[in-house]
Amino acid sequence: MSNKYFHRRNTYINQVKKQLSDSPGLLKRVLRDLNEIFDSAEEHGESLETVIYRLGDPKEFCAGIRAGAEGEKSVESKTSQKSHRITIGLGVITAALIISAKIFKAFQHDDYIGGADAMTQIKVFPFMPFTISAGLFVAGLFFLVATVSFYILKQKKR
Amino acid sequence: MVLLCLIAQHETYGYEIISQLNTTGGKIFGNAKEGTIYPILYRLEAAGYIQSRLASSTLNGGSKKYYNLTESGHLMLQELLVFWNDFVGCVNNFVASTKKNEV
Incomplete structure (x- = not known):
């Protein structure tokens, strides 16, 4: 290609640089694309x-x-x-579950009927294999992991 | 929608997109220009409908940015195609009924 070709091409590019000088990020991308446009045109035999x-x-x-x-x-x-709304939503659910687990734990009755040192102490086996507070705590942990994973994924995408 | 259709066909780059638009749709849309197409490509990429990768060009020593559709781009295209078919069907009905009255 002749010097005249490159001179005209550079003149155009310099004018674009001047126009977009206040947006360095945009300018960088446009310059890359502009060079590709000129190169591709040349490749396809376009003047x-x-x-x-x-x-x-x-x-x-x-x-x-x-x-x-x-x-x-x-x-x-x-x-x-x-994304912010989803992260906040997940965070609120996590906090609510963990706080509920603590409250349930605080108000939970013993599984024993009678005094702890009484002769007639009876142990009551719960219907579920775990307590409500433990279940809420595990669900809270699950949502905590989900919130952190979602946040990290969104940060990586950016 | 036209850009999504073109990119859905095969991985492509800016110059090829503009050439295809001008060859196939130039008479209807008018000549496509870089100043119009590139901002749309930027927006589609920001919205997550298309993604790009840079590959070095053996012919001119520079690089080319190849675009392809993401999963959400494919979903969006399906939605747009359904809408477009409904739109065309609706307009065709009006045209057909007008033709009957005209004849």
Whole structure:
């Protein structure tokens, strides 16, 4: 490719750089994509004039990209709000279960009828193989693991 | 929906998407431009409907960003296709009844 080709290509890229200089993250992505656009066009035998014509004025091109980025932020914000609500919901359930387990434990009666040192002490076997407080505590732990796992997964996705 | 349809067919990259849009739908949609298509791709990716991977290009030494549909992208496309069929069916009914009255 001639020097003139690269000069025109670089001129366009520099104008885009100038337009998006206040958004470094967006600029980095756009520059990568812009280089791919020029390279792919060249690969398919398309002239630089045709690509630049299709891209349009750098100001208009950047305005379109900015508008898209705004929409992207709104999509990300909605997704993030939903994730926050789910995490908070799971956290509240976890706290409620663990607190309930503690309350049940505090009010739980002994399984014995009669005094602890009495001769007629009778042990009552519960209907379930575990106490309600233990069940609530285990459920609380399960939700705690679910909350932490969900939070870590969401952080990794970002 | 058109972009999701194109990406659902096979893993593809920006230039190919624009070329396909112009070849197949240029007469109806007008010529697709990078300044319009790339922001949509960014939004679809942010929404989790498509994902991308970078691969080096042997022809020009640069890299290409290949897009493909995620699971939620496939689900969204199915929903959109159902809606589109209902939409077309509804409009066709209006057109058919208008044709009867016109004849």
